[in-house]
Amino acid sequence: xxxxxxTGAGGLVGSEAVDFLVxxxxxxxxxxxxxxxxxxxxxxxxxWRVEELCRHPRFRHExxxxxxxxxxxxxxSDVAGDLKLVVHAAAQPSHDWAARDxxxxxxxxxxxxxxxxxxxxxxxxxxxxxxxxxxxxxGDTPNRLPLVELxxxxxxxxxxxxxxxxxxxxxxxxQSTHSLFGASKLAADVLVQEYGRSFGMNxxxxxxxxxxxxxxxxxxLHGFLAYLMKCTVQxxxxxxxxxxxxxxxxxxxxxxxxxxIWCYARAPRPARVYNIGGGRFANCSxxxxxxxxxxxxxxxxxxxYDPRPRHGDHIWWVSDSTAFSIDYPDFKLTRDIQAIxxxxxxxGRTRWLxxx
Numbered sequence: 001x002x003x004x005x006x007t008g009a010g011g012l013v014g015s016e017a018v019d020f021l022v023x024x025x026x027x028x029x030x031x032x033x034x035x036x037x038x039x040x041x042x043x044x045x046x047x048w049r050v051e052e053l054c055r056h057p058r059f060r061h062e063x064x065x066x067x068x069x070x071x072x073x074x075x076x077s078d079v080a081g082d083l084k085l086v087v088h089a090a091a092q093p094s095h096d097w098a099a100r101d102x103x104x105x106x107x108x109x110x111x112x113x114x115x116x117x118x119x120x121x122x123x124x125x126x127x128x129x130x131x132x133x134x135x136x137x138x139g140d141t142p143n144r145l146p147l148v149e150l151x152x153x154x155x156x157x158x159x160x161x162x163x164x165x166x167x168x169x170x171x172x173x174x175q176s177t178h179s180l181f182g183a184s185k186l187a188a189d190v191l192v193q194e195y196g197r198s199f200g201m202n203x204x205x206x207x208x209x210x211x212x213x214x215x216x217x218x219x220x221l222h223g224f225l226a227y228l229m230k231c232t233v234q235x236x237x238x239x240x241x242x243x244x245x246x247x248x249x250x251x252x253x254x255x256x257x258x259x260x261i262w263c264y265a266r267a268p269r270p271a272r273v274y275n276i277g278g279g280r281f282a283n284c285s286x287x288x289x290x291x292x293x294x295x296x297x298x299x300x301x302x303x304x305y306d307p308r309p310r311h312g313d314h315i316w317w318v319s320d321s322t323a324f325s326i327d328y329p330d331f332k333l334t335r336d337i338q339a340i341x342x343x344x345x346x347x348g349r350t351r352w353l354x355x356x
Contacts, residue, residue, distance in 0.1 A: 008088075028060070030060070030062065069119070076120060083123070085127060088131045090108065092108045099311070105180055109187070125200075126202065129204070131189065133188070134208055135275065153288060154248055156318075166279050189273075203272070205274070209318075216254070232297045235299060241310050242310065243286075248285045251340055274323055297349075
């Protein structure tokens with residue numbers, strides 16, 4: 001059936017994509033140099049997941065750095081005649097980390113994306129190119145929405161057009177505070193769009209909310225639900241940052257996200273931009289997530305509250321994925337918050353208790 005390239009192959013979305021694409025009969029080249037361990041420490045390393053993936057006879061691992069154009073160009077040129085899909089999931093994903101090292105953050109998120117786009121344009125311009133963007137490209141604009149404080153969450157005023165389905169792609173990315181992470185991802189997002197418009201390439205930006213699932217190596221700086229469940233299981237302290245713990249996020253399981261990518265790959269369109277997430281089907285506040293984690297794990301989480309919110313943090317985010325559903329009506333979400341947290345718990349519990 002051809003070849004797919006997956007960057008960040010050891011990460012949550014990347015590894016799920018590898019498993020899925022191998023199941024579809026594709027040969028997969030994974031690019032991953034375990035920078036997650038550099039970003040977040042040994043507990044966030046994805047090396048173990050890459051070792052699992054290497055058991056697939058159709059999978060080949062490349063421990064390359066996407067900031068190195070010559071290496072990226074060589075990898076893509078080697079499979080150019082058979083390349084059908086690039087899933088670009090490699091990233092520096094933390095607001096806090098980006099502020100400490102802006103050059104590395106921009107190099108990975110923006111320059112790395114440009115390297116991939118240019119190599120694909122040179123060698124396999126007809127391939128589908130899916131970039132895992134982020135809702136952080138909208139900066140803190142969502143915080144200007146009219147929000148109402150309820151007992152366990154912030155909620156959007158019912159009179160607002162976004163209330164029923166969530167935030168769509170018409171929201172402005174301008175005149176807002178993005179964080180340096182949001183800025184580097186926005187730069188990459190615009191590049192992906194422009195390569196579609198300028199060169200007719202089949203590029204798509206998937207602007208995700210919280211991406212999660214049982215294989216997520218969550219840490220304090222990234223991986224909200226996975227790290228929360230890990231702390232609950234290990235009875236480790238957890239800190240809530242700002243907004244009274246009532247900030248709301250939608251969450252999409254990595255398997256559902258990869259299914260959406262596959263829908264696009266089979267019928268790609270140039271320069272597409274999609275908000276993609278759990279929407280009204282799968283969203284929760286921090287306080288609501290804590291209650292669910294405690295119920296599923298059967299243990300109590302000891303948490304503390306820091307009233308200072310993270311820089312550029314969203315108070316309320318629920319994705320409206322209507323644009324994607326119109327283009328790909330066969331796509332359906334399959335896991336709500338309860339099912340997502342149960343999957344995280346069931347796949348992580350034994351490993352977390354062994355590490356505690």
